[in-house]
Amino acid sequence: MAKTTKKKALGRGLSALLNDPDNDIKSAGDKNADKVVGNIVELSLEAIEVNPFQPRTSFSEEALKELASSIRELGVIQPITVRKLDFNKYQLVSGERRYRASKMLGLETIPSYIRIANDQESLEMALVENIQRQDLDPIEVALSYQRLIDEIDLTQEELSDRVGKNRSTIANYLRLLKLDPIIQTGMRDGFLSMGHGRALINISSTSVQLEIYEQILKDKLSVRETEALVKRTQEGSKTSKSREKPKVDEKKQKALKQISSYFGAKVEMKINKKGNGKLIVPFSSDEDFQRIKKLIQGDS
Template sequence: MAKATKKQALGRGLSALLKDPENDIQSVSDKNADKVVGNIVELDITAIEVNPFQPRSSFNTEALEELASSIRELGVIQPITVRKLDFNKYQLVSGERRFRASKIVGLETIPAYIRIANDQESLEMALVENIQRQDLDPIEIALSYQRLIDEIQLTQEKLSERVGKKRSTITNYMRLLRLDPIIQTGIRDGFMSMGHGRALVNIDKKTDQIALYERIIGENLSVRDTERAVKAYQEGNGYTKQVKKNAAPPPFTKKASKELGNHLAAKVTVNATENGKGKIMIPFNSEEEFQRIKKLIVGE
């Protein structure tokens, strides 16, 4: 406990140093920069702006509330990372969920690691750190890879080295961006897996992609079923033409989805075939949200 108190006191001391106009650190070569850069500093939340390069485009409100509750009880355990913009002005590099949740709680300060970087370095740090540490969905990861290639001008080989992933893995993610936006949204919302998407991307015509996507959802096709459907389509067997006839789910699924969704306070999808065989899908955005849903299901 004494160790934690000492660290917090040190953070407050460094914060005071940063608020001194005579110690306005702008580069790693400035006086006292070694005391600040890379260390944990308690920063005023009002002095921090969000990162325009943040790859995560949506934040689950309920998951944020749960994180806020944890922060209210335990504080911010993992510091955010910021870069210094100007005197007592900072920009997020990573940790936007913690930052948003801390604002919900009403914290005035937040522990942060400080880095000094230009916009390109900040973008690269934000994208790479989020790919490695955050629970991004496959489409967000694909978009992050694409931005690293386009905006940082990395080759796939260099990108592979930078993020520690095989080039084939990166290629598989980026191919998902060839899917129709409706299907990309379906993957992001958890209605089907990346494996389904990897199969669908082999269909070039977007209308036929959507037709088979509707069949996947309506008939609960597995990844293997989807691969067979795509193969049949490519062989000219018109596998997607029966979609409208077969895609309508039994009436009970809509009511069940609504009732379970209300009970679990989550987006629940119940899919079933005409004979009643089906599955229940409950996407979650964090381990905290998973544990909450689990407790409601098993009654812990």
């Protein structure tokens, strides 16, 4: 307990230093920067703005109330991380839930780690730190990976090193972004797990994806049951494709009408994928057969 009190007292002392305009710290090389950067400082909540680079876009009101209740009892156990923008002006890098819950309680200050970083570094810190959290949904993680690749210009290999995840794991998350937006929303709302999403990715048709998604919700299918359903759907699709008749071009269709007219019967044409085929001339009786035979032989 004594250590906690000492740390808070130290934070207040550093806070006073930061509020001195004659000692404004703008870079890591400024006087007293070493006393502030990387240390825990009690900062005014009013001096902190939210992070526009925050990868998390939704916050559960119920979860925030639970966190606020915990903070009321125990205080902010883990400091937030901010970056210094200007004199007495800071921006969140990570810890927005703690920040929101503290404001909900009406607290005036919050323990903070101060960093000095530019926009790109702040984005990277926010994304990487948030990816490490356990409570992000799969789509939030996937979007964070995609932003690191797009905005920080990282390859999947470089991203793997930055976040400490296997490249295959990153690739699996990124593939989730190919799912229909409705299914992505279902994953964000907790109706589907990442396992369900990975199974659905194997369906190329968006409409079929959505049909299976509705069936998952209706029948409360497990991941294993979903995988089996996707497999049956794919096998059924292959079978139906193999049964599809090759299209007959206009010239052959015209010729087929002429041949049918010549024989006085509806002649059928069958063509395989290679272009080979056969003509089937139907007959209704012995006499009809003899008639067609004469036509073939050219007998009058």
